[in-house]
Amino acid sequence: MPHDPAADPIANPAAAPRGHAPLLTASYRPADTAAPLYRHTVGQLLRTTAARRPEAIALTGIPDDGSGPRRWTYAELLAEAESIAAGIRERVPLGGRVAVWAPSVPEWPLVEYAAALAGVTLVTLNPTLRAGELTHALGVSETEMLIHADRSRAYDMAAVVSGAAASLPRLRHIVSLSDWEELRGGAALPAEDDIAAARVPAQLQFTSGTTGAPKAVLLSHRSVLNVSRLTFEALRVRDTAEVVSPLPMFHTAGCVISCLGPLWSGGTFTLMERFDPKVLLEVLRRTPGAVLTSVPTVLAALNEAARGAPGLPPLSAVLTGAAPVRAQLIAETEELFSTTVFNLYGQTELASVLTLTRPDDPLELKTTTVGRPLPHVECKIVHPGSGRVQPLGVTGEICARGYQQMVAYYGDPGASARKVDADGWLHTGDLGSMDATGTLRLEGRRSDLxxxxxxxxxxxxxxxxxxxxxxxxxxxxxxxxxxxxxxxxxxxxxxxxxxxxxxxxxxxxxxxxxxxxxxxxxxxxxxxxxxxxxxxxxxxxxxxxxxxxxxxxxxxxxxxxx
The missing domain is CATH 3.30.300.30 (ANL, C-terminal domain)
Structure with missing residues (x-):
């Protein structure tokens, strides 16, 4: 989309320190396009990594019942995902929609990879949805196949599915995770070029809007893959690192950043079925040097469990965001785990990450800002009324434009047009300010969420x-x-x-x-x-x-x- 020259001020190269990006003269930061974008699918990246590191541990599941971890190598993970993908292809055509409704069991990422290999769009559902909410989500997304857990602790998910199915004529296939073998099949999988030609989105994620009706956000393969890659590269996460996630898989923080991040380097994705701070602490003890993905609530509970505990494990990095992060929480986490906490900001419509703090940022920026934008995305702060770019340091609405933004709100062109304007700028609904380096400070929310x-x-x-x-x-x-x-x-x-x-x-x-x-x-x-x-x-x-x-x-x- 063309820029508005009046709204996109250029930087002042003469003012920039040597070796750094030019300082800005207004609250517009152009995209850094130095690094190329990956243009394949999630399934293709899995195949590439499995060929390179077949015997490395790819996935570790930490069950909620106290039993031992379950593990898959990359070769095993690919073989299992391809078998399930073949079963999906026997039931759902190219470009169809397959929903997963389950807690964060290891079958969840297996279904995520299988959907990508089968050339269908994965619909991610919150396992706490009640009957009416589940029916709405399946109907809006026009889901054709549902893969579900029978229970989530005391919640009888199978009974809810049974009651909802009758009112969903497009939902033709329902398979429980307890019938895992029934998911396997022998159908031929689509070629990478066929998936690309059909423009099959990778995921359909639900989010809540200011009108109250959850919106169905379509995300492309290019967005989810490159956001996870560029996030980990910006944080200088070491190759083959283990990523420990207590976050729910139905969120982009779980199924995009936590799951796909380690896929780039052939690392291990360790997934906790349910967050328990004491269990998480023990998992981290067994994986010193791991990367922890989190939200502030998780960090606060983990720190409480860790205070006074002997032999705390060092962590390579801690990623947190999705809510305001107090400076005191960041400082305490860094001291307890001899680590660096990185603050992220984004939303589902941006495949979860727009900005993040960096390893070489001074302490003040790490604890009071949400950092600078990822590569390949433009960012600006505009006056909520006029839409004109704000001066540096002046609060306005945060807007972004780049490869990672949503394809659309599925089935809602009106809402899509309100979210993304005619020039391609996505309006986040959040208020913030920008300094001369392009660093953002959050100032509040326009919406009532x-x-x-x-x-x-x-x-x-x-x-x-x-x-x-x-x-x-x-x-x-x-x-x-x-x-x-x-x-x-x-x-x-x-x-x-x-x-x-x-x-x-x-x-x-x-x-x-x-x-x-x-x-x-x-x-x-x-x-x-x-x-x-x-x-x-x-x-x-x-x-x-x-x-x-x-x-x-x-x-x-x-x-x-x-």
Missing amino acids: IIRGGENISPVSIEDVLTALPGVKEAVVVGLPDEVWGQVVAAVLQTEPGAAVDLEDVVALCAERLSPYKIPVHWFTARDLPLTASGKIQRFRVLELAVEGAFRRLGGAEGEAL
């Missing part, structure tokens, strides 16, 4: 459930600050005159209709809600009043400040 431990939560989807309650006139959901989670969900209910709300009944209803992480942990009632002159609810003021204790806590007393 709540970020709880790295999870993006749409208030509207929760409000829709709450306003259906008898006696509730209005419901406003906001994110209250929390030292552990970053933000937690809080609900303010405005009731009809004379109506009473039973907290136990409300929570029980939420448990039926919402994923656990969406259920509010703070509940308030209000006689009136702050409104604008046009009658719209002032969400920022609702948040302020909740923090100040101006609302009555449901089950508590008036005026309880947080």
Whole structure:
């Protein structure tokens, strides 16, 4: 797409220190295109790496039941993925969609690789989805084949699938992970050129938008592969490094950065089925020098488990992001594990990473910024109203343009056009500022999304459930600050005159209709809600009043400040 010359100021080469990129004169950073981009598929990279390091350990799964790790070499991983890919091809045509709904078991990345080899798009689903949420996701994505776990701890996933299947006519194939052998097949796999010619996206990921309806984000093979590669290269992660991930696979942080990052160097991907700080600490003890991928909530819990523990393992690097990262948390992690913490920023629509801090950044930048953009992406800060590039250091909306941005919101051209403008710039909805080196500082969010431990939560989807309650006139959901989670969900209910709300009944209803992480942990009632002159609810003021204790806590007393 062509640039707007007035909106894209050029750098000032004379002001740049020797050996560094030119200093900027406004909040626009051009793309660094020095390194070439990889233009093949996830499946092709797996084949290349397996041919180069067939006997190296590629995948280690850490089960949730306390049993021993499960391991695959690269040769075994490729053979297993090709067998499952052949079974997928017997059921789903080139370019079709195959969903995986399971916790982070090692079969998850096996299905990810199999989908790539089969030339289908992998639909990634949160294993905590409730029946209505699962049905919506499968319907919106037009999934043709579902591969699912039977249970996730106490959650009967098989029963949910059985109930949802009848309302999804496009969903023609359902296979449980417990019937793994049934997934195998003998169909011929498509050639690399055939997948490329059909422009088959690698993944369809769901995210929550400001309207409340989860959007289906299509990501290309080129985006997920190069983001993982360029992230690890920027951090100077050593070849064949082991990457330990306690993150859920349905997130790009899990299935893109953590999974595909070590694939580039023939390293090991160690996947924890479920995060437990004590178990994670033991895994890290067995893998000194590993790279840990995390979110701030994980780091805080890990550090708590590690304080006072003897013989803590050194780590090569710690990657974190998806929520604001406190400087104190970074400093403590670095001291405990003799490591460097790198702060990342991005979103699903950018295949998860836009910017990151670098090994040679000074301490102040590592602890107060989200670093500089990855290669091959332009970045600018614009005035939210006019769209013009802001002066250096002035807050505006963060926008990006490059190979890694989403293909589209599947089935929603209107939302796609609102997200990516006519010049190809993706509008993140986040506010930030840029300095002369292109380093970004986050200043807040334009949207009302709540970020709880790295999870993006749409208030509207929760409000829709709450306003259906008898006696509730209005419901406003906001994110209250929390030292552990970053933000937690809080609900303010405005009731009809004379109506009473039973907290136990409300929570029980939420448990039926919402994923656990969406259920509010703070509940308030209000006689009136702050409104604008046009009658719209002032969400920022609702948040302020909740923090100040101006609302009555449901089950508590008036005026309880947080």
